Amino acid sequence: MAALKRVVDSRWLFHRDISRTSASRFFKTSSSCRTVMPAWVIDKYGGNDVLRFTKDARFPIINYPNEVIVKVCAAGLNPIDVSMRGGYGASTMSMKRDPLNLKQKENEFPLILGRDVSGVIMECGLDVKYFRERDEVWAAIPPWKHGSLAEFVVLSANEVSLKPKSLSHAEAAAIPYVATTTWSALVNTGGLTKDNCAKKRVLILGGSGGVGTFAIQMLKAWGAHVTVTCSQNAERFVRGLGADHVVDYTAGPVDVPLAALDKFDLVLDNVGGSTERWALNLLKPWSGAKYVTLVTPFLQNTDALGIADGMMKTAATVASKALKYLVKGVHYRWGFFAPSGPALDEIREMVDAGQIHAVVEETFTFAQVPQAFAKVENGHARGKTVVQIDKWDT
Known part of the structure; x- marks a missing residue:
């Protein structure tokens, strides 16, 4: 490697x-x-x-x-x-x-x-x-x-x-910031690798942004089936990157058409807000499926409450949510950017192999x-x- x-x-x-x-x-x-x-x-x-x-x-x-x-x-x-x-x-x-x-x-x-x-x-x-x-x-x-x-x-x-x-x-x-953020979310937090990703079903909420466009390419290079949400005018763009299925969020609430699809092994959430109320229901229960969100209140908490109180509130929030969904058979996780030269080494090889494009x-x-x-x-x-x-x- x-x-x-x-x-x-x-x-x-x-x-x-x-x-x-x-x-x-x-x-x-x-x-x-x-x-x-x-x-x-x-x-x-x-x-x-x-x-x-x-x-x-x-x-x-x-x-x-x-x-x-x-x-x-x-x-x-x-x-x-x-x-x-x-x-x-x-x-x-x-x-x-x-x-x-x-x-x-x-x-x-x-x-x-x-x-x-x-x-x-x-x-x-x-x-x-x-x-x-x-x-x-x-x-x-x-x-x-x-x-x-x-x-x-x-x-x-x-x-x-x-x-x-x-x-x-x-x-x-x-590439580097979105690449290492995506790598941290999907690999370090989500547990996906090029060896276990084949045929996995992954949903990317917010697929036309920086992290979304990189995640599409990386997951397709590893053999996953990728569904994304984006606006209608971005559909051709994300399909060109390899997305298998696209749901237009401008056509109405996306939870309805997404619920009609087969369950997912992982949801990567770049949107946040109300998505947590329904996105975890799209996962395969009792299969190790994970919901990973990159929209967390950690920095807002520390900005508003200070370092100590902000970290305490953050820890309490993530622990309560993780427990809430664990009893339903799915895993709730927060993803964070993590700088990593070794991760970029791996990504460099994928870029030079033509699997990922800037x-x-x-x-x-x-x-x-x-x-x-x-x-x-x-x-x-x-x-x-x-x-x-x-x-x-x-």
């Missing part, structure tokens, strides 16, 4: 055939000579007006021996970037940045957003063995770290993977970051919004 290669195949470091000529222009200046860089930052939470371009953002440094500095070529935007711009998850993210809560306000701003990155490694920490300078890589950046809307970003090597050779940087930047709806220049945010904020996307950062205007 791809993830195991990080541990057992040390010879791979010396026999790779990766072209680095295109990356050479990024390494004219050593990081030791740099103190600032261009970036889009926010100094407070709010709307698009809080986005500020600066050429004087602090240059990232390696603080731990397992970290790498990446020269950003392209960044992908996600709905969570818009939410974080408005302050979503501020309490929890600030705590992650400063666990002892000693300098929470100092560390909070200026904040760089952007959760997807595709770029080139500029510098490696002393303990980094799997990567070398000038490797082309991609990664999903945890929300508690500074993001990719900057010339450089520092990441743990465990969060990074070699970029698929078949994709450009702009295409690669459309879905880019629109690409913006670095100078157009506010327009890119407005695009994501408008919703109803048919693919990802990407910012090309290695070609910015001075």
